[in-house]
Amino acid sequence: MKKENLFGILMYLLVFAIAIIYGFTILQSHFNDSSFNEVWKYALYILVSVFSGVIVVAILQEFGHILGARVGGYKITSVNVLYFNFYTNEEGKHKFRFKSFDGLTGETKISPNYEKKERPNPYPFLIYGTIFNLAFVVVALFLFFNYYKIKGIYSDMAYYFLTMGIITVMSVIYNIIPVKLDSLTDGYRLTRIKKDVDAFNALLENENGEVSSSENNEESVKKPAKFIPEVAITELTSLIVNKEYEKFFEVYKKIKENEEHLSDKDVLELSAQYVYVSLLTKDTVEVAKFYDEEVSFHLRREFSNSNNFPVIRSYIYIAGVMDGSLSEVLLSCKKIAKAYRSVANNRKHDEVSLYNETLDLVYKAHPKWEEINNYKIVE
Numbered sequence: 001m002k003k004e005n006l007f008g009i010l011m012y013l014l015v016f017a018i019a020i021i022y023g024f025t026i027l028q029s030h031f032n033d034s035s036f037n038e039v040w041k042y043a044l045y046i047l048v049s050v051f052s053g054v055i056v057v058a059i060l061q062e063f064g065h066i067l068g069a070r071v072g073g074y075k076i077t078s079v080n081v082l083y084f085n086f087y088t089n090e091e092g093k094h095k096f097r098f099k100s101f102d103g104l105t106g107e108t109k110i111s112p113n114y115e116k117k118e119r120p121n122p123y124p125f126l127i128y129g130t131i132f133n134l135a136f137v138v139v140a141l142f143l144f145f146n147y148y149k150i151k152g153i154y155s156d157m158a159y160y161f162l163t164m165g166i167i168t169v170m171s172v173i174y175n176i177i178p179v180k181l182d183s184l185t186d187g188y189r190l191t192r193i194k195k196d197v198d199a200f201n202a203l204l205e206n207e208n209g210e211v212s213s214s215e216n217n218e219e220s221v222k223k224p225a226k227f228i229p230e231v232a233i234t235e236l237t238s239l240i241v242n243k244e245y246e247k248f249f250e251v252y253k254k255i256k257e258n259e260e261h262l263s264d265k266d267v268l269e270l271s272a273q274y275v276y277v278s279l280l281t282k283d284t285v286e287v288a289k290f291y292d293e294e295v296s297f298h299l300r301r302e303f304s305n306s307n308n309f310p311v312i313r314s315y316i317y318i319a320g321v322m323d324g325s326l327s328e329v330l331l332s333c334k335k336i337a338k339a340y341r342s343v344a345n346n347r348k349h350d351e352v353s354l355y356n357e358t359l360d361l362v363y364k365a366h367p368k369w370e371e372i373n374n375y376k377i378v379e
Contacts, residue, residue, distance in 0.1 A: 008182035015170045022166055030159050033151050049160045053167025058082050060136055064129030065108035071124040073117025077208045080107035109208035112201045122200055126186040130176055133168050140165030199228055206231040208344055229258040233266055236273050241350050245281045268302050272314035279321055288322055309339040313355045320362035326369055333375035352377045
């Protein structure tokens with residue numbers, strides 16, 4: 001079990017414990033004085049309070065992120081609040097869509113705006129969300145202590161705000177713990193800065209940016225002072241596009257040495273890319289032996305189920321060239337359009353180029369599979 005998964009379990013246990021204690025002490029004592037004198041009515045009242053708290057947390061967190069990003073000197077590429085996603089497309093137009101989200105704390109995507117600020121400061125972006133949520137907790141407590149002694153609707157409103165405040169406190173605790181959890185939190189991202197703002201900005205630009213600023217204004221952009229495995233993973237695609245396979249294996253080895261910093265998603269992409277390039281450069285029988293002996297059944301299943309663009313592209317090549325499975329290739333091709341929408345703008349061209357080239361290679365190996373050419377992406 002990875003450390004982040006263990007920490008995540010412990011954090012959820014802490015949150016669950018707080019909820020149980022709060023429910024069986026404070027809320028139980030309030031039930032007798034509540035105007036909702038039937039159990040089902042009171043349960044519904046609590047559910048509404050909890051749901052309201054979640055909405056408030058999500059809105060305040062992302063509002064803080066947006067304001068902090070503006071203050072710090074960043075471009076906002078995407079904001080996601082409980083499935084409502086507002087983003088900027090390749091043409092710079094603002095768009096809306098429904099999109100799944102990963103937790104309540106890391107759903108505003110930003111990229112350094114070097115035209116606005118020579119050295120963008122990420123601290124406001126990472127701190128303002130917590131500040132806004134704590135401010136709401138103060139307001140909730142103020143309302144609670146002013147009205148909780150008045151029986152009836154005033155008391156119900158007081159405990160409604162108190163419950164929302166408790167939900168907010170639990171979210172803040174989760175968000176500020178400076179360890180890697182199962183979703184991206186501001187506390188963990190603060191530890192990634194480690195006095196190297198330039199490296200952190202390079203990571204943000206890699207994840208969420210447009211065309212890399214270093215390509216346009218190399219002199220004004222400071223280079224990261226340390227190796228960043230997430231950035232290196234993105235560079236792997238460029239190395240494949242440019243056929244720099246020896247350099248690919250060098251970078252791959254260095255990333256593996258820093259694997260503890262990677263998310264499960266990054267590890268999956270790294271593994272898929274490695275098998276892909278091995279198939280391109282090594283004897284197929286040798287790679288097949290490696291695949292059978294070293295790649296676990298679980299990892300293979302993750303390859304086939306992934307919605308990550310580079311992983312899908314790699315699996316298409318694995319399924320087509322090594323396994324000779326047209327059905328698997330077509331299933332993966334059908335997922336590619338949706339996966340493309342999640343690719344950062346500064347990666348789109350290289351990823352599309354490599355994907356179309358992969359289809360050509362599979363078609364070359366299987367000339368009768370003409371239908372796969374219908375799934376090429378035209379930029």
